[in-house]
Amino acid sequence: MTHSIAVIPGDGIGTEVMPEGLRCVRRAAELFGIGLSFEEFDFASAAYWSKHGQMLPDNWFDTLKDFDALYFGAVGWPETVPDHVSLWGSLLQFRRGFDQYVSLRPVRLLPGVPAPLAGRVPGDIDFVVVRENTEGEYSDIGGRIFEGTDREAVVQQTVMTRTGVDRIVRYAYELAERRGKHLTSATKSNGISYSMPYWDERVAALGAAHPDVRVDKFHIDILSAHFVLHPDWFDVVVASNLFGDILSDLGPACTGTIGVAPSGNINPGGAHPSLFEPVHGSAPDIAGQGIANPVGQIWAGAMMLDHLGHADAAAAIVDAFERVLARGEVRTPDLGGTATCTELGREIAAAI
């Protein structure tokens, strides 16, 4: 049995870290006898947009829907196309179109990564952000009135549905059952009057089915503060689309660099392919220099293999980059070294 994988490198450092991700995924597949086939696509990039005036071909859904997984780099090149156009035209389409409603983002302090938080050591920080990935604050409903005048105003709608909230909260409870039986919910129900009180209500209601999971909730402002001051408090953190976005960059920053953080955009039923990508973006500021950290892309590759049923191969990749990082001989600049993206990728592949 061969798993078919669509490879979409995208923009900027996406195109630099992807080869290293593929290198490691291929190596692990070889060692564990996993059949993989890859097909690469040039859409979801500014270059594609420049040529076609859109980010994706019209038939993107049919083109991708039968793959077993999508392996994604990063998209966004504001010099060429505004971010909201490129993102709504590609990545956010995939997440919605393929109903990848769970964004799974592990946060772990790794050996060998300089910790920005004083006195924290590997083991202290080990949690997962479970982010709602299809609705909420990321909505394309809204508009502008009185354009160009002093009365100009924009409105932007947040939409949360019972279906959307319940399934992500349920997923988080179930994950908490399998981990430390502790769930933290991110809210802002003291300031935002409809959406967040509703979120709280559903978190409380669904808790009835999980009496052994300890639940707490924090408003997003103080929760962000606790990520810095008490990162050891967390096990599974469930959050709306926007709050999950923030927490899953902030969490990895507390572990030293967002360059190592992976993200699974999961369609749990398997009706559509899931998508695996690093948390970082296309990083125009360092693109083209070959100095991007490939670990986020490589770790995302491990999550992909895990999702495809190969937990052992996934674990081997994770073990390999942990050992390489712990040794600390080959480090990209964000880790305090001078190695290139390719050098670190090769080192990890060799260590699998």
Add this chain to the structure above:
Amino acid sequence: MTHSIAVIPGDGIGTEVMPEGLRCVRRAAELFGIGLSFEEFDFASAAYWSKHGQMLPDNWFDTLKDFDALYFGAVGWPETVPDHVSLWGSLLQFRRGFDQYVSLRPVRLLPGVPAPLAGRVPGDIDFVVVRENTEGEYSDIGGRIFEGTDREAVVQQTVMTRTGVDRIVRYAYELAERRGKHLTSATKSNGISYSMPYWDERVAALGAAHPDVRVDKFHIDILSAHFVLHPDWFDVVVASNLFGDILSDLGPACTGTIGVAPSGNINPGGAHPSLFEPVHGSAPDIAGQGIANPVGQIWAGAMMLDHLGHADAAAAIVDAFERVLARGEVRTPDLGGTATCTELGREIAAAI
């Protein structure tokens, strides 16, 4: 000339830190020959709500409007009244009713406060968050449909107006002119399609009048990460209501504790009174133990004196708590000590 000040302690640790704030403000006023009169109010508290079924008397606006400033503790006691009810019924009314459209939140790493970020020393972190304080994501427009069914959904409107965005952005540019000529704008225009692109547009447009201010913008996710990894990058950070709320808790956390952070809710024209409060909330988890850190309330008192035209008295208070913190003999538990709120408040008052 006597300045009249309305004192509103509120709930929880608000009632514990307020006496210490008043102690220091009174002491400074005495030393600098400033006439102050105080009147205390019991509304904006859960106790008031229990008695009256509302957070404020009907005539709150007229009751408070002629004061020169409002000195506020903290409000919120979810055991008695849901947070969105207590906050929308009090603090958020003040901010809107008195058009306190600037929330000014200094973030500084102080001597003697244990820094959670490895290797950072006082001087490394010194910036101001300028938060829009009346509109944006904090809106009470929205509702629920199909209640109690599987089709249930909530919508929540964000509203940004030209007036609202321009005045806060302009304020931030002007503040940047007086500080390091560097402005950072918090956005999320890659994910949120109407409100945040509009925000970016206005930041860019108003920049024309301030060619010597260097402007950069970051999406809120990576900006949160940079607060942890590069807090030395920032000088003036301008943000929408929600993003400013998050950043002004996260920033102080990066300086060791949100217990020291103050907040000015300013009506720049002076048509209505401005309100000064600590950034922290009522903290039900530690309320009643007398261990709250009073520095946020005291620093807010200094900002109030500054706003009333007494920069020297304000500076004397700041200087006093900096010296006391640097000495480190009297520290509340959040600073690693065992002193009570009152002990630290007395020590600071004596040092003025």
